Amino acid sequence: MEIRFTDEELQKIESLKTRYLKPDSVILEVLYLIQEKYGFISYEGIKYASKILDISEEHVYGIVSFYSMFNTKPIGKYHLQVCTNVSCMLRGAYELLHKLEDELKIKAGETTPDGLFTISEVECLGSCGTAPVIQINKDYLENLNEDKLMHVLNDLKKAYGN
Amino acid sequence: MEIKLLLKDIPDYHRIDVYKAHGGYEIIRKALQMKPDDIIEEVKKSNLRGRGGAGFPTGLKWSFMPKDNSIPKFLCINGDESEPGSFKDRQIFEFNPHQLIEGILISAYAIGAQTCYIYIRGEYFRWIELMQKALDDAYAHGYVGEKFKETFGVDFYTNIYIHRGAGAYICGEESALMNSIEGKRGYPRVKPPFPAQNGLWGYPTTINNVETIANIPIIIEKGGDWFRNIGEPKHPGTLLFGVSGHVNKPGVYELPTGTLLTDIIYKYAGGIPGNKKIKCVIPGGTSVPPIRGDQIEGLKMDAESLKEVGSAIGTGGIIVMDEDTDLVKVLARITKFYWHESCGQCTPCREGTGWMLKILNRILHGKGTSKDLDLLIDVANNIEGHTICALGDAAAWPVKYMIERFRDEFEQRVEREIVIDIPNKVHSLRRTKIPLTPLKISSN
Numbered sequence A: 001m002e003i004r005f006t007d008e009e010l011q012k013i014e015s016l017k018t019r020y021l022k023p024d025s026v027i028l029e030v031l032y033l034i035q036e037k038y039g040f041i042s043y044e045g046i047k048y049a050s051k052i053l054d055i056s057e058e059h060v061y062g063i064v065s066f067y068s069m070f071n072t073k074p075i076g077k078y079h080l081q082v083c084t085n086v087s088c089m090l091r092g093a094y095e096l097l098h099k100l101e102d103e104l105k106i107k108a109g110e111t112t113p114d115g116l117f118t119i120s121e122v123e124c125l126g127s128c129g130t131a132p133v134i135q136i137n138k139d140y141l142e143n144l145n146e147d148k149l150m151h152v153l154n155d156l157k158k159a160y161g162n
Numbered sequence B: 001m002e003i004k005l006l007l008k009d010i011p012d013y014h015r016i017d018v019y020k021a022h023g024g025y026e027i028i029r030k031a032l033q034m035k036p037d038d039i040i041e042e043v044k045k046s047n048l049r050g051r052g053g054a055g056f057p058t059g060l061k062w063s064f065m066p067k068d069n070s071i072p073k074f075l076c077i078n079g080d081e082s083e084p085g086s087f088k089d090r091q092i093f094e095f096n097p098h099q100l101i102e103g104i105l106i107s108a109y110a111i112g113a114q115t116c117y118i119y120i121r122g123e124y125f126r127w128i129e130l131m132q133k134a135l136d137d138a139y140a141h142g143y144v145g146e147k148f149k150e151t152f153g154v155d156f157y158t159n160i161y162i163h164r165g166a167g168a169y170i171c172g173e174e175s176a177l178m179n180s181i182e183g184k185r186g187y188p189r190v191k192p193p194f195p196a197q198n199g200l201w202g203y204p205t206t207i208n209n210v211e212t213i214a215n216i217p218i219i220i221e222k223g224g225d226w227f228r229n230i231g232e233p234k235h236p237g238t239l240l241f242g243v244s245g246h247v248n249k250p251g252v253y254e255l256p257t258g259t260l261l262t263d264i265i266y267k268y269a270g271g272i273p274g275n276k277k278i279k280c281v282i283p284g285g286t287s288v289p290p291i292r293g294d295q296i297e298g299l300k301m302d303a304e305s306l307k308e309v310g311s312a313i314g315t316g317g318i319i320v321m322d323e324d325t326d327l328v329k330v331l332a333r334i335t336k337f338y339w340h341e342s343c344g345q346c347t348p349c350r351e352g353t354g355w356m357l358k359i360l361n362r363i364l365h366g367k368g369t370s371k372d373l374d375l376l377i378d379v380a381n382n383i384e385g386h387t388i389c390a391l392g393d394a395a396a397w398p399v400k401y402m403i404e405r406f407r408d409e410f411e412q413r414v415e416r417e418i419v420i421d422i423p424n425k426v427h428s429l430r431r432t433k434i435p436l437t438p439l440k441i442s443s444n
């Protein structure tokens, strides 16, 4: 897949650079943009970031692998990120995770064959007061229970026509 | 005493017009009439201590910044908020962003920082948006950026930018945060040099927590003396206590320091579901030593009081566990977190967290032996104090203190080993393993 930013996107990156003493600081934003446009960060994505930032591919890869929000593999349309850290665990996070795994017939870290859902087990989302919490793409689903979760899951499935 | 400094009961306070209508962006005017050093003195007088975990005196930290304003200087606001059990800074992003911005302006003026970065964890998409909106409004009103000069008639201005992270707890550690802003992996730096000497791109830098800086306008408005009289004098002000786990009403409660832990749990957070007893409380985020349920009676929530019971105030994130909680499971989960988040630079932290996790999982699956408990403490002791940053200590403490304070519970989960004397010179001491099911052993 060819990775390419539009002129407008390139301009945005250029203007972000002016916020910092050195241009390397925008690397996370460049990677975010690649991930948003292409779903994940492939080797082509790393090469592209390396080229437009004039940073070595090794360094870019080092960044991609360091930060947990970057995916180096394609993921589902809906990324179900289940927090299982203590506060959520005390309020049933693992039960929710297992329910999800049963329901979608995949394990955490896997994607459904139709490419709709990926399940991940994640660390504390900073939402412990409304535990248990699942982040779906950018949104937090708080104060969850099984019923509520199944409801949301069905809505998402329906929205996608199956 | 109902006192709200940060999360006020004013509808729509997050909007710039409402904030202004209540005297917002007037305190910066007052601050600009003071000399930067006088502001630092006022903050020192207030005894304000950092809300990011370490509780370092804020005024003192600021006084380490060189006075020379001809070199670039930076202020970083730490909104990484990834400590398990902590969810308070996001309340400020959502409900009181302008007080944070005004606090940043005053702080930047005091230390002479021309550029400020608010570092927010990447998962907080929604709160980044809310904060960006507030920032855009402040820019549009001429409160931030070059227009500041014109608005306030001074020869100083500061730019404020949001820098978002991308999922890494370690980036909350101040030197890792700076590396992350510089576009590197979030590796903590060896200290000294400290950030005030050698920070972002090698220039003087101050790092403060979101909640710390949101307190600054109050201190400048009402004075350091006034502030110092709220709560406990050695750790004054209010704290945003985040209560989670086994309570009926989890959430963030703003209360003066020194509030009784039992009041927070029972009066504000509604007590324990099913009226169960409390087995264990983590009083300040998972990095601080857990305390026993029978230690909480009369315990005040401030840095000094918690130190006395062998714990720490941390981020004020209180995790409550009822009598039915499996502490082995809890400790294994906490340890898994630190193992996952260790940046890998220091061998004791990188390897030690993995070993502790393995041993704990072994115990969890009923395969542990009594030696494992001492082994865990031994590994923890070898991490503590032997690493570049405090994540090592944060990983060691829960293990060390949880086992120390709940030894019986852990003992019950491991195979015991007893020594049986056998009247045979060759095998005079034979070690015998006893299976997990509790056996009655007579003592003679």
Ligand SMILES: Cc1cc2nc3c(=O)[nH]c(=O)nc-3n(C[C@H](O)[C@H](O)[C@H](O)COP(=O)(O)O)c2cc1C
Pocket (backbone or CB within 6 Å): B049, B050, B051, B052, B053, B054, B055, B056, B058, B078, B079, B080, B081, B082, B083, B169, B170, B171, B172, B173, B174, B175, B207, B208, B209, B210, B212, B213, B389, B390, B391, B394
């Ligand atoms: C592993 C680790 C993670 C940390 N995470 C945070 C964080 O998310 N937010 C924060 O304000 N401080 C965090 N800190 C503390 C910072 O290093 C620093 O002490 C703090 O931001 C200083 O601000 P304060 O003096 O206003 O508290 C962390 C420290 C360590 C060792």
Ligand code: SF4
Pocket (backbone or CB within 6 Å): B170, B187, B188, B341, B342, B343, B344, B345, B346, B347, B349, B350, B387, B388, B389, B390, B391, B392
């Ligand atoms: S203590 Fe752990 S997290 Fe901190 S620098 Fe060392 S390896 Fe990294």
Ligand code: FES
Pocket (backbone or CB within 6 Å): A083, A084, A085, A086, A087, A088, A089, A123, A124, A125, A126, A127, A128, A131, A133, B084, B085, B086
């Ligand atoms: S433990 Fe799940 S959000 Fe904090």
